[in-house]
Amino acid sequence: MTDLADLTLSEATSGLQGGEMTAVELLEAVHRRATMTEAQLHAYLNIDRPGAARAAVAADSALGKGAAVSKLTGIPVALKDNLVTRGLETTCSSKILAGYLPPYDATVVGRLREAGSVIVGKTNLDEFAMGSSTENSAYGTSRNPWNPERVPGGSSGGSAAAVAVGSALAALGSDTGGSIRQPASLCGIVGMKPTYGLVSRYGLIAFASSLDQIGPLTRTVTDSVTVLEALAGYDPADSTSHPGAVPDFRAGLERGVAGLRIGVVSELSGEGIDPQVQAAVARMVTSLEGEGAKVTEVSLPSFEYALSAYYLIAPAECSANLARFDGVRYGLRRDGDTVEEMMANTRAEGFGPEVTRRILLGTYALSAGYYDAFYGQAQRVRTLILNDFDSAYGQVDVLVSPTSPTTAFEVGARATDPLAMYMSDVCTIPSNLSGHPGISVPVGLDDAGLPIGFQVMAPALGEEVLFQVAAEVERIAGFSERPALANSRADI
Amino acid sequence: MPIDIDIAKVARLARLALSDEELDLYRAQCEVVLEHAALVQALPTEGVEPTSHPLRRTNAFREDVVTECLDTEEVLAQAPDRDGNYFRVPPILEEP
Amino acid sequence: MKFEPVIGIETHVELTTASKMFCGCPVEFGAPPNTNVCPVCLGLPGALPVVNHTAVEYAMKIGLGLQCEIAPHSVFSRKNYFYPDMPKNYQISQYDLPLCIDGYIDIETDEGSARVGITRVHMEEDTGKSTHLGAGGRIGAGSQTLLDFNRAGVPLMEIVSEPDLRSAVQARAYAEEVRGVVKRLGVSDVKLEEGSMRFDANISLRPEGASTFGTKVEVKNMNSLRSVQRALEYEIKRQAAVLEAGEEVVQETRHWNEEDGTTAAMRSKEEAFDYRYFPEPDLVPIAVDEAWRSEVASGLPxxxxxxxxxxxxxxxxxxxxxxxxxxxxxxxxxxxxxxxxxxxxxxxxxxxxxxxxxxxxxxxxxxxxxxxxxxxxxxxxxxxxxxxxxxxxxxxxxxxxxxxxxxxxxxxxRDLIQVSDSASLEPAVDAVLAANSDAFEKLKSGDHKVMGFLIGQVMRSTGGKADPAAVTRIINERAG
Incomplete structure (x- = not known):
């Protein structure tokens, strides 16, 4: 008998709506999976058993009555802990927010609740979403379900690990430089960053406002579509929210890729990419061509500068976004004789090293005399990257690349070398700078049994074609392996 | 481009009370990252408009309508220190 | 040596919109502390600002009222500095692309008329309020500070003048005129005592005839129109004394003290001038086309x-x-x-x-x-x-x-109706003339200086109710 925790979201939806199981049973299965795996994985910071139980009972009641339900009714979903949840501790994996109980729900949290989903709990992340390994959490490192010696990626590492192992059927993450796609890639699941503005950021604790976007982590492409359908849409509380029509995410899922023009980004292949990753991507490209896609190699020269621009823009915005954590109104306070000392002591104590480093970097990049050379120049480079994307999308419908240059690396391997860690995001960052959508789909395992992710990128609001290609990639790859940890059994 | 950061000044601007050892470490790390980041300066950008935003949207407004405020007690329950309905902090030394 | 003052004024105006600049909390003076607050104006993690449409129109009105151009494209920026009554530790303001630019007003004083340039009018948000406990409420000496964020996020306009003012009297006239414009526009209650209108001045001295500027000092805390004038008069004298003594004026911010009529240097932040402005990524630019501009302009009083x-x-x-x-x-x-x-x-x-x-x-x-x-x-x-x-x-x-x-x-x-009919007044006049025959004789001989005295006596005897014109006429008749 299948453990309910191993169902995909779509399978669970059918089961719930067909009366084959209840939301309470599904939640219990997910809780059992968490109980089995959390000691090793530490995907969650906080599992909200009472809240989830209430939501599951409510979902069962709605399902039983034949009331209007959604595909998410009764589905256990995990939230990255940088999404505020009313009355449920929200820390961003930072000491500075220890014990913080927000007085409101993020827009996406409200939408999930309205859709009837069951919020399992809050997942671990790199502090304030700054990192690519989830090692920068003040509350301990999350581990990769495929090999607990390895990182799950980051910053949405907890969300990715939870979905991969089955302690949630779907999760929300946030992606500022690849923080959904890269951990999805490292954990062998689907991670999707929507077009900037498609999903409201209201209630997402900001890292870099012009880059942050919330998106789903799921086991399948169809599940990604289902979650995104619930999240996407205009929110008047977010001025950067897209007021126009939401693309039809589902329309292309069965369409195949025949006749589509696919561009392979030359700057994101070859040097710096692990040969096994490179080979897996190349095989997939060949297969897509075999399915009728027209494949060309496309050069986007400004990509060489994307990482540099990102490491100016993101820290600059973060230095202002994180200024509000000052010990005055909420969170940690460390005493001082004056308010100035209190603030400086609180911040020094409350922020971990990576966050401190980025605040310093950003403060410097914005400070008098350096603005134009650093931040200003980075913003101009951003224009060039947008221009490169625009001209590429004049020739092709989607761009493809590896999601991450490597598979999951060992815990601690890059912890002392910020620059090496930053390189993890080299393939994903350009889409954040441009605001375009991107998705990572698992396409196989390397020799060490670690998953490899394939990235598809599309133009702004090009989610329909993005999911179209992603679905075909998923079908071709036929990736059905499960991490070892998911197969451990508590009932033995 | 060689980078030379007055890290103590930057830390003061960012309101971070760091020890001398921490400052040394962060300066070294920031300089490495900034030297890499300074690559952006190699790209000719004359006449290029900066993009501060991936969207090209303008005029996102709300109507001038009063909406519900938070419950004062719920807000102050999160305060590290309070005095009645006020947030309380140590004395302010500097003018704004 | 004679010095010429060079003065520019920054005026802050709180708007009387119903709700705050970036959230729906009410704009209300005197509410209990921390009641008019929400995630946005408290700077809670995750909250995002949304611009109040009416506040933008009010700002446009102020700009148009000060003969400014309305920028077709303007943006909000973050002004970064730490202060406990500023919830986000940055203020959403406008920097290089303000809403209104290049205006002027004309002022008239005893010194003549003058045109004062308006550099810009931009939108920002107000801070909360700090109460300093102990030490008479002064900054830097208290034991604790209490914070109320009701005012945080109230729409605040900053009107920046060119350094075109040349005297304290002109500065006051400028402040009065700006206040008058804003008041007529009906977009603020312009109450200086409640802080809904506040003036700061930048002032430097230079030798008369010089074309370069001297070192400027910023003067704050001028809470009335009168104190704008007094503070600047004081500061002009102070700077002149410094310069005459061969010393240099220190660039600093000085606080006007109303009671003792002096300015004093404020303890200022070490990094006060590095605000690290950058475009506010949580907001999108404001685009004003000609249709919108003229719609607002046509509604101006x-x-x-x-x-x-x-x-x-x-x-x-x-x-x-x-x-x-x-x-x-x-x-x-x-x-x-x-x-x-x-x-x-x-x-x-x-x-x-x-x-x-x-x-x-x-x-x-x-x-x-x-x-x-x-x-x-x-x-x-x-x-x-x-x-x-x-x-x-x-x-x-x-x-x-x-x-x-x-x-x-x-x-x-109050029994103040004036008596002017002759029949009622004649007895009183005759009585006065009789009692003051010497003076009456002088009048008759052509000495008109005594007329005033006689009228005064009649006014006195009638309790001020007599019409002086009528009294004069009767006396003249009697004198022939």
Missing amino acids: ELPAQARERYRAQGLEPTTAGLLSREVDLGRVFEDAVGAGADARTVANWLTGEVTAWLRKESLLLPDSHLDGAALAELEAMVGAGDLSATAAKDVLGGVLSGEGRPAEVAES
């Missing part, structure tokens, strides 16, 4: 300068016309009275004299009193008809202001 022109054409003195044009309540009553047939100059003098003095004494605003244009017209008609003396009219005015009734009723009840 008459501005003080235009009203002043009309009043001047009605024969008013420049200062009187200026005051009535800036104080829109006075102006409205003035126009009503003139419309009801009253003499413009008489009514204007009452309004700028007795009425203003009475309102100040009672700490009231004109709409709080019982005076209207019809009452003023009635009063003026009584004076014209000789029923009231000029002195008695002022008395009646006080009664009307405090609600004793219409002018005729007040004059009646």
